[in-house]
Amino acid sequence: MAGAACAFAQVAQAADAPAGSASEAAASAMLDDFAGNAGRLRVFLQAMPKGGDLHNHLGGSVYAEDFLKVAAAKGMCADAGITRIVPGPCPAQLQIGPMAQKDPFTYAKLVDAISTRGFQKGIGPVLVSGHSQFFSSFGKFGPAADGEDARWLADAYASAGRNNLVYLELMHNPDTLTGFMVAASDAPLGEAELAAAYKRDLPEVEALLAATSAEVTREEQAARQRLACGTAQADPGCDVAVRYIFSGMRGLPPQVVWRSLLAGFALAHRDPRFVGVNIVMPEDDPVALRDYDLHMAMFRFLEGKYPGVKVTMHAGELALGLVPPRDLESHIGRAVASGARRIGHGVDIAYETAAPETLARMAREGIGVEINLTSNAVILGVEGGVHPLHLYRAMGVPVMLSTDDEGVLRSDMTNEHVRAVQQQGLHYADLKDMARNSLEYAFMPGASLWADRRYAAVVPPCAGGLSSSACKAFLSGSEKARLQAKLEINFDRFEHSLDRFKNGQGAAGD
Numbered sequence: 001m002a003g004a005a006c007a008f009a010q011v012a013q014a015a016d017a018p019a020g021s022a023s024e025a026a027a028s029a030m031l032d033d034f035a036g037n038a039g040r041l042r043v044f045l046q047a048m049p050k051g052g053d054l055h056n057h058l059g060g061s062v063y064a065e066d067f068l069k070v071a072a073a074k075g076m077c078a079d080a081g082i083t084r085i086v087p088g089p090c091p092a093q094l095q096i097g098p099m100a101q102k103d104p105f106t107y108a109k110l111v112d113a114i115s116t117r118g119f120q121k122g123i124g125p126v127l128v129s130g131h132s133q134f135f136s137s138f139g140k141f142g143p144a145a146d147g148e149d150a151r152w153l154a155d156a157y158a159s160a161g162r163n164n165l166v167y168l169e170l171m172h173n174p175d176t177l178t179g180f181m182v183a184a185s186d187a188p189l190g191e192a193e194l195a196a197a198y199k200r201d202l203p204e205v206e207a208l209l210a211a212t213s214a215e216v217t218r219e220e221q222a223a224r225q226r227l228a229c230g231t232a233q234a235d236p237g238c239d240v241a242v243r244y245i246f247s248g249m250r251g252l253p254p255q256v257v258w259r260s261l262l263a264g265f266a267l268a269h270r271d272p273r274f275v276g277v278n279i280v281m282p283e284d285d286p287v288a289l290r291d292y293d294l295h296m297a298m299f300r301f302l303e304g305k306y307p308g309v310k311v312t313m314h315a316g317e318l319a320l321g322l323v324p325p326r327d328l329e330s331h332i333g334r335a336v337a338s339g340a341r342r343i344g345h346g347v348d349i350a351y352e353t354a355a356p357e358t359l360a361r362m363a364r365e366g367i368g369v370e371i372n373l374t375s376n377a378v379i380l381g382v383e384g385g386v387h388p389l390h391l392y393r394a395m396g397v398p399v400m401l402s403t404d405d406e407g408v409l410r411s412d413m414t415n416e417h418v419r420a421v422q423q424q425g426l427h428y429a430d431l432k433d434m435a436r437n438s439l440e441y442a443f444m445p446g447a448s449l450w451a452d453r454r455y456a457a458v459v460p461p462c463a464g465g466l467s468s469s470a471c472k473a474f475l476s477g478s479e480k481a482r483l484q485a486k487l488e489i490n491f492d493r494f495e496h497s498l499d500r501f502k503n504g505q506g507a508a509g510d
């Protein structure tokens with residue numbers, strides 16, 4: 001298309017320029033102007049290109065109202081205390097379908113019970129911490145969540161499209177592997193026994209991988225059908241590139257954790273849609289704290305067996321007061337030392353005894369931090385000046401914004417950007433840098449569009465413009481670089497259509 005070619009040329013010029021362009025400066029001034037006005041800021045940031053969301057749990061991405069819709073259709077009920085979804089049958093006043101129609105106040109109470117609604121503004125139930133309310137929500141909507149992954153995938157793709165993302169790296173454990181994980185024995189497991197456990201368990205998990213991939217293919221097809229992909233009515237989510245991360249379960253017995261990590265590495269080794277492995281569940285859980293070293297040993301062992309599989313770890317999702325100070329001393333450092341290529345949250349970094357060395361290593365090796373502002377505020381009570389976002393940036397560690405659990409936390413990617421501006425004081429260039437980071441440090445394989453980590457110049461084949469034949473040949477060999485080029489084009493278009501945000505200009509555009 002001529003328009004795209006034109007934008008390619010403009011972007012090439014912009015990318016070669018040492019400083020930001022005049023249009024970028026105009027966007028920057030506009031954002032600063034809107035920073036104190038939440039409404040104008042939301043409108044501006046909704047339209048702003050945002051790159052990728054690298055930290056998004058499929059199970060937590062769903063809003064309570066969507067779980068309740070499924071529960072109503074399946075004849076499910078609320079328990080007598082209106083605290084959770086339970087299977088039917090039940091008395092009429094507890095049936096979710098009729099309740100949604102005729103009893104809005106009880107329905108509202110149920111939404112509050114199975115999400116963190118209210119906590120964002122400090123009006124939630126005061127007898128429960130945000131931490132407990134968040135983590136307990138998953139068990140309360142569980143019955144409605146089962147067997148509906150295609151629906152939740154469609155919602156996650158749609159949310160990414162609505163928030164102007166080009167890439168989504170979604171944490172998703174396919175059901176086919178669940179039986180393998182939970183069928184583990186309750187025998188103890190030490191680091192010295194990992195090689196034997198690998199030999200014992202590998203054939204069993206490998207026998208499940210073809211069916212697992214087939215499950216994901218079915219779910220993806222059903223999700224794309226729900227979004228009318230490939231038709232004139234296609235949802236914007238259809239255009240978002242999606243990859244998955246498999247999650248190990250740190251709060252469970254050692255044999256289960258082991259099997260969950262083995263399943264993740266084996267699947268990511270075989271199915272290119274799975275680009276990495278993570279570890280989830282509350283980091284302050286007594287079992288998770290007790291076994292932290294063992295889990296790191298499992299990662300090191302499996303990274304040795306599957307060197308092509310990348311690792312990101314939830315680490316340092318802790319705060320002073322939540323756990324004794326000794327538990328804040330080293331989780332991030334140990335995750336980095338055990339092969340994490342990204343860190344999820346990293347909130348307690350300032351409390352780590354080797355913080356300067358860990359930060360220096362992260363900066364040197366390009367180990368990024370997935371920053372989840374709403375999650376940290378609601379679950380940990382860490383926000384504003386207490387949040388380590390600026391510490392990471394000051395030390396040269398790459399950071400990127402992500403949503404964590406946008407459904408349970410009642411947020412979305414645009415809202416994370418609103419928080420970054422209003423509560424962290426970030427400017428347009430900072431947001432742009434984080435959006436570029438979210439693709440540069442994505443686990444999507446392929447060469448980068450950029451020649452350096454400061455995004456000052458593109459790689460030599462593209463120095464003559466993104467539409468040059470040399471650059472086209474380069475882009476055709478790297479989906480990652482194609483996404484990066486798409487983001488640059490989106491930035492260019494956005495920065496050339498700022499009039500629509502001005503007073504009384506209507507929807508002029510360029």
Ligand SMILES: [Zn+2]
Pocket residue numbers: 055057314344404405
């Ligand atoms: Zn998370």
